[in-house]
Amino acid sequence: MMVRNVIRHPAPAGSRRVAFSGYRPQKMPFGFDETDERCVDFKTRLYNTIETLIEQGYKHFLSGGALGMDMYAAEAILELKHKYPDIVLEMVSPFDAQAAKWAPQYQRRHDCGLPPIFVPTCELVKTVSWHPHSFIGLATS
Numbered sequence: 001m002m003v004r005n006v007i008r009h010p011a012p013a014g015s016r017r018v019a020f021s022g023y024r025p026q027k028m029p030f031g032f033d034e035t036d037e038r039c040v041d042f043k044t045r046l047y048n049t050i051e052t053l054i055e056q057g058y059k060h061f062l063s064g065g066a067l068g069m070d071m072y073a074a075e076a077i078l079e080l081k082h083k084y085p086d087i088v089l090e091m092v093s094p095f096d097a098q099a100a101k102w103a104p105q106y107q108r109r110h111d112c113g114l115p116p117i118f119v120p121t122c123e124l125v126k127t128v129s130w131h132p133h134s135f136i137g138l139a140t141s
Contacts, residue, residue, distance in 0.1 A: 015059030019092075022069025047076040054084050065091045065098060065110055075109070 030036035034043075050061070050073065063074040077089045099110035 014057070015086075016057050017060040017062065018053055018058045019062040019064075020070055020073035021064040021066070022073075024066060024068040028068060043072050043076065046072055047079070050076050051080055054080065054087060059084075059086055060088045060090065062090045062092050065093050067102065067106055071106075071109060 025032045028039070028042075030039040030042075033039060046069075061073070061077045063077070064070040065074065074089060074091065077087065081087055081089070099107045102110065
């Protein structure tokens with residue numbers, strides 16, 4: 001079966017794309033403790049890096065939506081959207097029930113509709129694979 005990449009909300013003409021995926025909390029030195037100074041520092045550096053990318057012309061951001069790096073990047077992008085309204089965040093879930101077994105507080109951060117930070121991305125969530133144990137990557141420009 002062939003899967004086509006469908007971009008629902010294209011970035012402005014001439015802009016560039018970047019995709020984020022990375023370590024999950026279990027592999028990070030601070031684990032799930034987002035108050036740990038190492039996590040706070042990591043998120044601050046991630047935010048600053050994303051802002052630098054925006055200033056270099058990157059406007060379309062893709063996140064796998066997983067716990068850890070993916071979620072931190074998506075939240076930073078949504079925060080930066082207030083300052084740069086023309087940027088686009090697209091959540092690329094590897095399968096429909098990605099967050100189904102997560103703790104409720106992480107499901108709320110992943111899913112649309114609860115925390116205001118994720119409400120703007122409700123229509124951007126999409127699935128790009130047909131089986132929960134397979135992943136089809138996206139080509140970016």
